[in-house]
Amino acid sequence: MHVRETRLTELESLRDIERAAGEPFRAIGMGGIADDEPPGVGELARFVRAGLSWVMAGSGDRPVAYLVADPVDGGLHIEQVSVHPANARRGLGRSLIEHAAAHATGRGLAALTLTTFAEVPWNAPYYERCGFAVLEASALTEGLRAVVARETAAGLGRWPRVCMRRPLRPTPRRPASAP
Template structure:
């Protein structure tokens, strides 16, 4: 398995004990569990509106990930996913739709490594920028991305397609004003 292209493409991006690769068949339940655990961190960070959100059924989650490129941070010792990112081509912009790390593997550089894999993919296909929407004031959201070269785009400066994306990615019960769109030019 170590010679498969999905494992070689992102060699050297992950911290010691991990690797970054593309998603493999059958991993959706593990990725959904990671998403649920990451959502619990958001609730603990003050995003109480997410506490009442029922987790998506597996089928809906699979539909969503199938519409994206899926990057997985794998624990080398166990061979199991420890985090993942979803990316999507939006023309000149490559969109980071989600980045989730299992809290049991947090604070080890996996988020940064997944973001590096997403950036590498965007650069391979000549995208001009990376974009995302996230909570503006959660420390491991907007400030995390700012530390990695992303800048916030003022609401008044958002083109209609990015405003629509921001609104569609705002969870039920959350205020769109609590979220921000960020970009990083490549």
């Protein structure tokens, strides 16, 4: 398997991955999340055109996981990372997060951020193992407050959520060579 940029022809596949990744929420009493429709093709295309959508491609170069992100207040905000359950627990989500971190670092961004469910084992506790820490409400930037407000308006606030941040180390710049 390998990480690569998402192709515009794969957007329905991303939606299918997200639908399948939502099903485990049903077993923990979060059927509303399992039933929630993924972002539309137009929204996903925006990430692809911005160069901020990556897939983990498996057999036949078909996507089995994906990550989309947006720049927010000097960081790269992970809007969604989903792994098809048939490929779960193989480090694919972590590989996509590391790819996003390298992308962000290469552009001089200070951190990765995301919002997630606080009490779902494969959400906040997982992201903590990936180097993220919960941000207190008072530490949210204007852009992150807007993300939280948008998600709350969409109904995600029915379950405890947190905003998380992972600082990134800047890429050392090599000194200019002498003439």
